[in-house]
Amino acid sequence: MTTTTATTARTGSALGQLTAIELRRYAKHPLFLIGVLLTVATSVGRPDAETSGFFNAIVPAAGLGVLGLVAMAAQTRKATRLNRAAGVTPVPERVQTAALALTALLPFTVGLLWVAWAMWAQHRWPVPDNGFPFAPAGDGWTFAALLGEGGLSALGGPLLGIVAGRYLPQRGTAPIVAVLLVAVSIVFQGIFEPLRTIRVVMPFTYWGGPIGVEGDDMRMLLLSGSPGWWAAYLCCLCGLAVVAALWHDPGARTPALRLAGGALVVAAVVTCLLAMFTGIGHTLVNPLPSGA
Template sequence: MTQTLAPVRPSSRTVLVIQEIRNYATSPLFLIGLVLLVALQVHRIGWSRDSTEALTDAIAPAALIGLLGIMVMAGLTRRSDRAAEAAGATAVSESERTIALAWAVVVPVSVTVIWYLSTAWLILSRPPADWAVPSGPVTTSYVLSVIFAQSVMAAVGGPLLGLVIARWLRFRGAAALCTVLMVVVTMPLQGWFESTWRWHMVWPWTHWYGPLAFTAEGEPVHWVALPGSPQMWIVCLALLCATGVTVALYHDPEGPRPRLRTVIAILLAAAVVALVLTMVTGLPHAFHNPLIAAPA
């Protein structure tokens, strides 16, 4: 016999969305990341007030909110599936549950937007050192766009990746394994190797600037800003996030798969176009700040 799923009324859908938002906001792993991020930001804004160091602080929300968000969302998805199985014939469809889970990203995004605004305020009110960025052709818009992509977009992409993983990879530890793989692949694509500078933006999290020019002894001496358009990179990342939601929805055998295939193809094509534009627009070449960076 085929199990009949109860239709979801708008009011029921809203309740489900609110429930998943609450579940995300009360997740112990999310709360741990939140506490650590708040502590780091309070130190940066209220104590050190070093806007130059703040230029590379986006790794904090990316790791504590975005990366941990992979495992948070994967756990919530499994929890939702178990609840649906227990409910039996009264359960809502997998697609409806997937949409509700996707809405839960408003929690990490809200936190990271607050972090971003406070960081942007620090950088604008206390301009970074001349030997860093912005400098020369590297504009303030370039810098703030990079920070937005590395923080806010990571807070969207991490949890949505966790949703896709939980939908398609059913083995135990899949989310943790993918999180580790993300870290392993991310490390060599942070601009340490000049051969990656032209195409570094193919990865969803990468440095766009920093003390990347070294002496023969391995000491960083000059800041470098990498080529490309971080603004178009944000568009590319947003399209990839939308693709992730659609891929997660595609897992439901009761869903409109032919239509979803078309949407996935369109989103991927648009993401490729945005990636190409990221590479060919914006800063045409790597910019080496001629001023020597102060020792850390």
């Protein structure tokens, strides 16, 4: 018992020290700083008059999420090299991975601050009746959609970067993963009507906007599904990314990790299906034309 307690204490101490080191490194990473600056710059002043903060959601998603994927993959590779150079008693990879996962809370915090700003802006400068979002979308719907688009994307991108850094450590692979992720996400934005129901399988998607209808190509649409369940689904994906990153270390492949991974897979499937088939049942068209 004493040996186990001492080992746990050493592991906890190492995790705390590593997390502090990785946090400092990530906070100084040029890609993270660029993402923060872009997010702040687009949050100064009044947002888009017709879509409020929803027009800006792509900025934290790309700046903190996509760039965060590349930054965290690079940091994971660097941490691996430093760990191997530490000598005959390096820190276990699973502890290092846990420290990197905790570091992802830094961009997530910035993303949450953006969500708070977007919610404030939505009330400070309400959209017009022909804008987006419109009824039946209320504050809860708005918060969940913004949380997924601008908050959880800032967490999921860096966590995916850890996975990429573990399994694809070659230089240049993380940017390729980021580009492919963006390319696939563009297809699932609700522009193509047959894909609107299943678009929620993606870690980033829109919930409406000036998609247009025949005769009015800027008419606001409200897309089907439940952004609340989608946000829950994204949380499951983030958890699965942590499990996948930890799984790279054979010493971490315990029954508890297997159980956690299995439970998250089931939860991800259930929440994704709920995001597809609950909430708003079909695409809604704003009854007022654009420019009215």
